[in-house]
Amino acid sequence: MTHSRKMGLAVAQMGPLHLADSRGAAVARLMEMMREAKSRNADLVVFPELALTTFFPRYWMSEEAACDAYFERAMPNAETQPLFDLARELQIGFYLGYAELTPEGRRFNTAILVDKGARIVQKYRKIHLPGHSDHKVDAPFQHLEKKFFEVGDLGFTVADAMGATIGMCICNDRRWPESWRSLSLQGAELGLVGYNTPSWNIHWKEPVHLRMHTHLIALQASAYQNAMWIGAAAKCGAEDGFHMIGGSVIVAPSGEIAAQSSTEEDEVIFANIDLALGDTFREHVFNFAKHRRPEHYTLITERTGAGPAVKGPE
Numbered sequence: 001m002t003h004s005r006k007m008g009l010a011v012a013q014m015g016p017l018h019l020a021d022s023r024g025a026a027v028a029r030l031m032e033m034m035r036e037a038k039s040r041n042a043d044l045v046v047f048p049e050l051a052l053t054t055f056f057p058r059y060w061m062s063e064e065a066a067c068d069a070y071f072e073r074a075m076p077n078a079e080t081q082p083l084f085d086l087a088r089e090l091q092i093g094f095y096l097g098y099a100e101l102t103p104e105g106r107r108f109n110t111a112i113l114v115d116k117g118a119r120i121v122q123k124y125r126k127i128h129l130p131g132h133s134d135h136k137v138d139a140p141f142q143h144l145e146k147k148f149f150e151v152g153d154l155g156f157t158v159a160d161a162m163g164a165t166i167g168m169c170i171c172n173d174r175r176w177p178e179s180w181r182s183l184s185l186q187g188a189e190l191g192l193v194g195y196n197t198p199s200w201n202i203h204w205k206e207p208v209h210l211r212m213h214t215h216l217i218a219l220q221a222s223a224y225q226n227a228m229w230i231g232a233a234a235k236c237g238a239e240d241g242f243h244m245i246g247g248s249v250i251v252a253p254s255g256e257i258a259a260q261s262s263t264e265e266d267e268v269i270f271a272n273i274d275l276a277l278g279d280t281f282r283e284h285v286f287n288f289a290k291h292r293r294p295e296h297y298t299l300i301t302e303r304t305g306a307g308p309a310v311k312g313p314e
C-alpha cells in the first residue's frame with residue numbers, strides 16, 4: 001500500500017427544483033450545501049446534472065423556448081457568480097452541471113470542474129444522450145435530451161486539480177463502461193458524475209426498485225473495474241410531481257459504497273477518501289499495461305450496434 005493521499009470529498013444531493021423555482025433559489029441551496037461541505041472539511045463538492053433548473057427535458061417545447069428558460073449563456077454569470085465567490089472564500093472546488101448555450105448557438109448538457117481559486121479547470125459535454133427527440137404525446141412525460149442537446153464534442157478528458165487526477169461524466173454516461181474506461185486510461189483516480197434519473201420508465205413496466213439497483217451496480221462496477229473513487233450527485237424527489245431517484249453515493253475503488261444519501265432532499269454526504277486505495281488496484285488486478293489486450297477489443301470501437309458473429313479461426 002503506497003502512502004496515503006487523503007482528500008475530503010463531498011457530494012451535495014439536491015431535492016426537487018420545480019418550474020417555479022428561480023436560478024437564484026437553486027444557487028442559494030447549492031451555496032448552503034457548499035458551506036456544509038466545507039464544515040465537513042471537504043476539498044471538493046459534487047453538485048448534480050442540470051443543477052440550476054428543473055429537469056426540463058421532461059417537457060415538450062421548442063428549442064428556442066428551452067434556450068430562453070433553461071440554458072446558461074455564460075459561466076459564471078450573474079446568477080452563479082455568488083457560488084464561485086463562495087468557493088474562493090471557502091477554498092473548496094466543485095463540479096456543477098448545467099445546460100450550456102454557446103455563443104455560436106450550440107446546446108450541450110454540460111458539467112464543469114472548478115478549483116479552489118474558483119477557476120474553471122475542466123469542461124465536459126454529455127456524450128451519451130438518452131431518450132428521444134420526437135413528441136411522445138401519450139407518454140406521462142418526455143425525455144427530450146436528444147432534442148435539446150447535441151452530443152458532446154469535448155470527449156472524455158481528465159484534469160489534475162485538488163491534488164487528484166479527476167475525470168467527469170454526466171448521468172447516462174455512467175451506464176456505459178466506455179465512459180469510465182476512457183477516463184481511467186488517462187489516469188483518472190476520481191470520477192465525478194451528476195444525474196437526474198426518473199424513477200418511472202416510460203418504455204416498459206419496470207419495477208421501480210430496479211432504477212436504484214441499476215444505478216448502484218453501474219457505479220460500483222465502474223469504480224472497481226477502473227480502480228477509481230466515484231462521487232455521484234442526484235437531483236431527486238418529485239419535481240412538479242415527476243419523481244426522480246436519490247441514491248447519491250461515494251464509491252471506493254473496491255466497489256464498496258463509502259457514503260450514501262438517505263433522503264430525497266438537499267443532503268450532503270462526505271467521505272475522507274484515500275486516493276492511494278486505487279493505487280493498489282491499479283498496481284495489481286487492474287494493471288492495464290500488464291493485462292489488457294486491446295488487439296482483441298477492436299469490436300468495441302469498430303461497431304456502434306451489435307452485428308454478426310465474428311467467425312473464429314477455422
Ligand code: ING
Pocket residue numbers: 130171172173175195196197198
Ligand atoms: N437520466 C437517466 C439516466 O441515465 C435513463 C435516463 C434512466 C436511461 C434509466 C436509462 C435507464 O440515469 C439521464 N438524465 O440520463
